[in-house]
Amino acid sequence: ADPYGSIFKTYKESGHVPEPTPYLVEGIGQSHPVGNANMKIIDEIINVTDRESFEFARQLSRVEGIFCGGSTGTNFAAALKVAKNLDENGLIVFIVCDTGEHYLTKFHSDEWMKEKLLLEPQKITAGLIIETKNSGAPKEVISVAPDDIVGDALAKMTENSVTQIPVLEDYKSVGSLKESRVLTKLLENRDLLNAKVSEVMDKSFPVLDVDASFNEIKAQLQKSPAVLIEDFKRITGIITRTDVLDLQK
Structure with a gap:
């Protein structure tokens, strides 16, 4: 050998x-x-x-x-x-x-x-991706609440260099914000900057269990730009299409 x-x-x-x-x-x-x-x-x-x-x-x-x-x-x-x-x-x-x-x-x-890109895809779980995708990332999921102000939510997205963000309430997903869609709405009505997030948010990103397989994650990302990861009924992470592409390099 x-x-x-x-x-x-x-x-x-x-x-x-x-x-x-x-x-x-x-x-x-x-x-x-x-x-x-x-x-x-x-x-x-x-x-x-x-x-x-x-x-x-x-x-x-x-x-x-x-x-x-x-x-x-x-x-x-x-x-x-x-x-x-x-x-x-x-x-x-x-x-x-x-x-x-x-x-x-x-x-x-x-x-x-x-x-080292040696772990077979079927062995990769959502939890493993969350733990290792970026050692410099904060442990808490970057999110906003439905009662937050839209202008503050956009500022938070800019500060954290993200273009999409989950809307969480009591650690559960109730919606999502996508920068491009919010900006489109603001072009029509600038007063929405002072509105609550709940007035402009879209539906929630799909939610998967922390033990979800790599194939399950990919299937959801074909329909959504991100998936949320749930552990003991609490949202503990987010995986984007970019995360999966980085994994497959």
């Missing part, structure tokens, strides 16, 4: 030492030939991606209780690829070569996996 980016597979098959490329899994692979790797006794070298290495290491920890490092995941992924070509009597041995203690803040962390 060898990570993509290491030189061993190409070196074994052609005798040529390729230019190594970066990979994230640690403790396995090389950027140059080493004396303790005897290619003559190796039948085959199987390349494994970083995502496969980390996902299978996490699976071993979660399902089998084997708390391991990423290189063990590499070995396990290769073993599974070999297993596809064996019958039910086949026997495969792979090495658990590290503990997961050194990687608690790396691939054993959902946040780290998401930052």
Whole structure:
């Protein structure tokens, strides 16, 4: 088993030492030939991606209780690829070569996996996006109340560099403000600057549970510019189309 980016597979098959490329899994692979790797006794070298290495290491920890490092995941992924070509009597041995203690803040962390774009979409939840989308963002949802004055609400949107904002009352969504629509109404009636938000607000953004899946979020964002995230019946976050696009870069 060898990570993509290491030189061993190409070196074994052609005798040529390729230019190594970066990979994230640690403790396995090389950027140059080493004396303790005897290619003559190796039948085959199987390349494994970083995502496969980390996902299978996490699976071993979660399902089998084997708390391991990423290189063990590499070995396990290769073993599974070999297993596809064996019958039910086949026997495969792979090495658990590290503990997961050194990687608690790396691939054993959902946040780290998401930052490295290695977390599979079905594993990404609304709560995870809210927690990690912007480390500099305030924890409280930027919002206005239905009794706030429209002019003050627009000033708040400008101050926070947002073009849309939820209208909340007792931590529940009762409407939304979109800058473009409010400005259109103000062109028709400037007196609305002194009106209550409830007089100009639009319907609420869709509300999803904190455990909503990535696919559920995307489905709602096809119909709405933002979705609100609810935890224990309180609005605790907002996810916009831009947040999802940033996630998919």
